[in-house]
Amino acid sequence: MSAANPAAGPSAGTAPSAEPQVNWTVLLLGFAGMVIGQFMAILDIQIVASSLPQIQAGVGASNDEISWIQTAYLIPEVVMIPLSGYLSRWWGTRRLFLASCLGFMVMSVAVGLSSSVQEMIFFRAIQGFVGGAMIPTVFAVAFTAFPPKQRVTASVIMGLIVTLAPTVGPTLGGHLTEQLGWRWLFFINVPPGLLVLFLVWRYGDFDKGDPNLSRGFDWLGLGMMAVFLMSMQFVLEEGAKNDWFADDHILLLAVLTAITGPMFIWRTLTYRNPIVELRAFANRNFLVGVIMTFTVGLALFGGTFLLPLFLGRVRGYSSAEVGTTMVISGLSMFLTAPFAGRLARMVDARILMFVGFMMCAWGMWDAHAVTSEWGFWEFAGVQAMRGVGVMIAMIASQQVTMSTLPPHMVKNASGLVNLARNVGGAVGLAMLNTSLTTNTAMHMHELTERITVADGQMQGMLAAMQERFAGSADPAGAAMKAIYGMLNLQATTLAFGDAFALLAIGCAIAAFATLFSRPVKAPTGAAPSEVH
Template sequence: MSDAALDPAARPAAPAVEQTPLGPADQVNWTKVFLGFGGMVIGQFMAVLDVQIVAASLSQIQAGIGASADEISWVQTIYLLAEVVMIPLTAYLSKMWGTQKFYVAAVIAFIVSSIATGLSTSIEMMIVTRALQGLAGGAMIPAVFATAMTVFPIERRITANVIVGLIVTLAPTVGPTLGGHLTESLGWRWLFFVNVIPGLLVLFLVGRYADFDTGDPKYAKGIDWLGLGLMTAFLLSMQYVLEEGASESWFADDLILWLTVLSVICGAAFIWRQIAYRQPIVSLAPFQDRNFTLGSLMNFVAGMSLYGGTFVLPLFLAQIRGYSPAQVGTTMLVSGLTMFAAAPIAGRVIRAMDLRIGMIIGFTLIALGLSHGVYVTRDWGFQEFMALQILRGLGSMIAMIAASQMSISTMPIALMKDASGLVNLIRNVGGAMGLAILTTIISHMTAYHYIDLVSGVTSASMQAQEMMNGLTSMMTAGGSLSPEAAGRKAFGGMLHRQALTMAFGDAFRFLTLGCVVAALLALFAAPSKPAAPPSGGGSR
């Protein structure tokens, strides 16, 4: 035995049991902790759900408030813009006020803004209330992950992280499902009113049981207002470019071009400010950890896969198959059920092996699932997409949880709140960038495939001539005044639909390749495995 082991002065006194921020682990009232944490989890689910709950019902909202086709997209965009600005601020504000007070304030704001959004009578009113809702939602998302990593002892953290991962992956997937059925059954206003009852439950649970820490008044002094302004300009301009760039032909539009320049300048200035200022509004210290940096990159790709898959599939079902919101929701339910069932499996897999292997398995499963979509045809429906959704759902659970664990596997507890905000921000930015790229791919590749298909339709093509003759005959039988012109128009529509279907295959190919790259990048992380419980658990 070494001298250090014999000399008590040579090493810090170890507690008999593992310590948590709430005290010795065996003296903590875990029922109270789980009730408080459970309330925060429900709040996080609501906040993430509201990103996608309107996805299948935008046309109904548009009709209800008299918005134009261009204006209605802001119902979703403004929520994401506000959310992405608030997420990195959460660590600072929760350290200043304390997790409980900060979370309760966010939930109250979320409930009030949800009611106001449901009562909106114009697009202008809805944009303002959805922005407030996004700010409140962005405050509720990262606090849960930080709590899971700081309040629970080591042996409970994987379970807590599985719950968080389930919410992050499940909520965007069931959003279109729930939204579609709510709209058809009760009307679009209930997409927002539905937050009230669970919101009140969250208020009760968090307000009564989530007394996990106390605020530090020192953070109220010397707030980095310049850093806050630079961050806001950087994130808002970047998010707007990603959301609207594809529809505005990217840099061909002056606003998109100048906002890109503004984003780059403010982003660089913001990073410099956070490094130089004594009390940064967002700490970048977690990026000094190699595993956090790589884990963040994995979360970026996971965000692209999660939000991208949830974007492409409903779009295909609506545009190619003509599904109603409820039918889209029912088809998408497979992913949600798979993720729910996969949560315990994902937890066991991650506990049993190196986190790098977990990420490789997760991203490989996602890639295998999405690769089915590369060969999509216009006849695909529920059954054809089932295997894709099952593999993607299972892989997303494993990859998301493993990437989150990798990010904090070597992270000091003191940096957990900062790390949580950054991880969630990076995941959301990944999702936004994925949507922007996918929108561009579908638009450009549809035009490419259409030109290619049209060039193959010549007078020498017997198949094309037979189809044209058949369509002309149908139009003649239907009483068309100009059957040949109507036949050509119908034939052009068929070619466009086929080109659009092929473009969706290209979108699935992009997502597949992204997951393959992520699986390969996982090999560069430092070996890491979730820590086991302390041997013996301490003396009794």
């Protein structure tokens, strides 16, 4: 099926064309299979977010254990994402993707059949590791198999998947849990997984592997990278819950991250056959683009984290109600994608990145005035503005990041770009978790400080509450508990407002950082770096 290979030159006796001949049926069907696989892998990060209480009850997990259903998926995944570039060059894209998809499906079924939380965590970790290869390989195919004119369209499709999957995850998960039960959060991967296996096996022959890469494989570098990335991901995921460096395990892993990180970079830059190519960072656009992708991850996963948490914690929404409210984000991204693709062909990508991040900042800043009464309609405008902004910024940042790289760097670079987005999401969640915890306590202190026993309004409220709970064993105690709950709700709401403002500031800073990238020409033909 190598007819999809755009590197093939014109046949003998025909005039050379401006761009290579492509078998579009083969290319699009193979790419479609990979895109579906990528959607599944990214969706599974967030699909359990709104159903953790049901999973907890189903396997009898504690509050600390249940959080590992998400963490166990993310930590091994960050190792596979950069490693997949090397494996793709070694085995070939099709073999790697088929192995990744098959392993992902088998582990999905194993997670769904688990009878204990320990089994779930074990299988979920393997699921995240093997499924991680399906994410960056799609980026590499989009920038190597597609002719330059069509790469913006491929970027639009990828941008839609990357932004839509984590956004609709809680929505789909909530409705699946209510209709079929929480185990179907994992069983649902089997039917599309079978379709992916067929399409990629039949049409996904985009390149050939290089068996020579097996010689001198950098096992030491792989070990350093695994320890560095997994330790860093654990610190970011669990640090806020465990009071950061006050916890001995977090402190130990932070020190391990600080040691193995520089060691891995040194090994990568000096070893003759590194598993990750860091020299792409010498390209200024790639460096700026990675920073932008990091911020997109922060805004994407941060916004997807904050809103369901607010709706559940403050409003008391069910999984289905949270999912219904979140649908605006996904809908706005879906509707924006075609227009963003057209703009990317006509407007300087730097301007689009600036506009996208500023729209995202505007939407998040509007939410800093959130109250405990906000629901679907109040969040609709916030979600729409954020969704449109994230989609525009995502597509533009992909163009800036990958467009000036030579083809031989694309596979490794795609792994680094996706790693940046995931790490950005982890950093965002860590910042937001810490902000919520710290600011809730601060606002609670400020609210209680303003209230004194001699306050007439407070005395009137206490009297009314005691009258309301007159039938209880301790009316005064019940009244104080109710007032404390009201104050805590107000403090929590204010803390969420601060967290939304924090996201807005981060997006605004990123908007101005886009100005440091170089202009990117519209893709009208083959770039000089692609002629070979």
